[in-house]
Amino acid sequence: MGKHFFRSSSPPPSKPTSHHTLAERAMEECEKDVHTLITKWTSSESDQFLFSLTSHQEAEEFVRAVRNLHNSMHRLVSVTPEAEKLYQAKNTIQAAMKLLESEFRRVLKANREYLDPECVSIRSYKSSRFSISDSEHDGAGYFADDPDAMDDLKMIADCMISTGHAKDCVKVYQSIRKSIVDETLKSFEVERLTLHHIQKLDWDILETKIKSWLRAVNLAVPSLFYGERILADHVFSVSGTIADSAFTEITREGALALFAFPQNVGKLKTLTPEKMFRTLDMYEALANVYPEIESIFNSDSNEAVKSQVTNSLSKLSEAVRSMMVDFESAIQKESSKKPVAGGGVHPLTRYAMNYLSFLADYSESITVIFENWKLTLTYPLPKTLFPCGGGEEAYPEDVLSSPVSIRLGWVILLMLCKIDGKAQPYKDVALSYLFLANNLQYVVNKVRSSKLNLLLGGDCVARHESKVSRYIAKFEKLAWGKVLTSLPEDPTAEISPEKAREHFVSFNTEFELAYRKQISWIVL
Structure with a gap:
């Protein structure tokens, strides 16, 4: 009975199962591989970047190792959720994500020319017209930056998203790409002008801004926004939702500012018939790019942008009809x-x-x-x-x-x-x-x-x-009737010299009178 009283209430520790041992050993090996690679690429002695022209194979090896570690962690969790080795592996994953995030930011910044929206849209256009070999030959040496930058970004994004770090990746992407979009729109002279501001502008100044807007919309839609759409879809191809969200966050503010300008112009009460043609220029420009806008801003998250374009077209239409009524009224008055x-x-x-x-x-x-x-x-x-x-x-x-x-x-x-x-x-x-x-x-x-x-x-x-x-x-009857009646009724009939002289004098007299009267008259 005493022995029974002092017996421990907890069961003795169980021996690790074979599944546990194998999963833990596999994870330890993966963790070691990733840790070794992190040390290599974060060492102060390293003068190269993980994602560069000369280290693509190593970059692929690193991403593969991180994925293997993440997968092995999941397998171990399914067997032993509280395994102590998991904490060390989690720290290693965090270090790997920190390195990938740093590389993601660096690639975005270092390859700015190659990732320029216009360049991206041009390459996309070329790829739809030429074979791969033609494209490679045609583009050789054209860009000084890494031609694999888009694929590198995609590789990093895929890895970070699959390991549960999408938020960090998207945050970096949005911050850098949005600054580029805003800077580009500024170079297009796109301003965030309110109706109150526009109402205070003289027409000459406003017309200059309309000309700038016409240039901007024909550059922004087919190159800037289209290029950003292609880039976001490529980098975040693993998730359409993330791609849409990133693209929307990057372009929404600038797109709304660009597409709201025509609506504010259309609301002006000072539009006279003479301003009809600039208004139609804006309508025509926006209508021409509308199919592209629908294609580029094609997700529900971009509904505000598409609605703004529709509202601007509607308001410009109202303004044109109003000016047409004023034009008709001016004729009547x-x-x-x-x-x-x-x-x-x-x-x-x-x-x-x-x-x-x-x-x-x-x-x-x-x-x-x-x-x-x-x-x-x-x-x-x-x-x-x-x-x-x-x-x-x-x-x-x-x-x-x-x-x-x-x-x-x-x-x-x-x-x-x-x-x-x-x-x-x-x-x-x-x-x-x-x-x-x-x-x-x-x-x-x-x-x-x-x-x-x-x-x-x-x-x-x-x-x-x-x-x-x-x-x-x-x-002719009123102006030349007397001249014509001064001639004989039948010009082929024989008449006396005296009668002919009378007709001649009468004709000359009537012709002279008609000529003097009509010498200043205008015939179109």
Whole structure:
């Protein structure tokens, strides 16, 4: 009974199982290998870096050893979670991660030229067009930095992520790459301008900033952002989530600043019709790169960037439509009374048609902008305005195929109605018809020589030309009727010399009067 009383309550230590012994021995060997390599590459006597042009084999050996150690630790934990050797192995893993993190940072900084987003995007473009051998030959000697830098970064990232140190790796990557993105955007003259700031700028200064923005967006999207997307996807190819997160953190702030600028410009209340074309330049530039933006910023984490682009396009569209209304209003309010000397082309005609011909150069953009912008009228418009179909009078929706054609046709009609009114002050009716003919011919010439011809259609031009001919016929009848009636009714009939002399004198008199009256008149 006494022996039983003094017996220990704890069971005697069990002998290590064969599985435990093998797992521990394997881990010890792996730990020794990693420790030896760490000592080698962190020694003060070493004058080389682990990831360099001359040590790729050693770098691969190091990463392989770290992976083996990590895997052996997992095997030992599954057998003996509290094994003392695990603590030493964990310390060795930490030292290995410290070395890899240091190398990751160094490779990112040392190979900045090779990892430049534009260079990365160019190499990606080349690789899609040429064979591997062509690419290697074409790129030989082009970069002074390590051509394996991207693969080195990927190797380090894969190792750190697989061993549970993704956060440290991504933090270094984001810090260095974001500074490069911000610096590059600054070199593109991209500024973080608020609406309040923009509202205070004179137009000349703002126009300069718009020009800088146009250059920046055409560089940033296809080279900077695209290059960063490729680099992040390559380095963190082991995890799409990490790649998206890293890319988003690097580019979001700069991208939002770049893509918000057009929205703020579109919000300005001081945009007049003359500023239409710079606004369209911005819309066109952003619309042209939009497919690339959707492809580059293709993850849910980049939804804010894509939404900003959409909002900017929407606000620019609103601004263009608003300026178009102001342009139409300016035509309607034009109130000059003084007749144009000689029945020449009125300044309103020149202004309106030059404006519309420039506008037609943005045909693709305005077609989209005007697509759902319905022209509401309470009365029919004349058939001569439109290119096809309809009766003598028809609504534009019945005879035109697109909202942009309807809108442009409507503006031309507004202008022609004003020109009709400006023919009234001429005291000579013949001159008023010449004035109408000249102005309508100017419209025809402008339509024919610009993209308006494509938007309005050839039949529209033909109808206007027919109307020009009618104006000319009336002008000729009124201006030269007396000259023509002074001639014999039948020029082939025989007449007496006296009668011929009368016709000759009458013709000379009427011709001289017509000539003196019309010497200063203008025929386009």
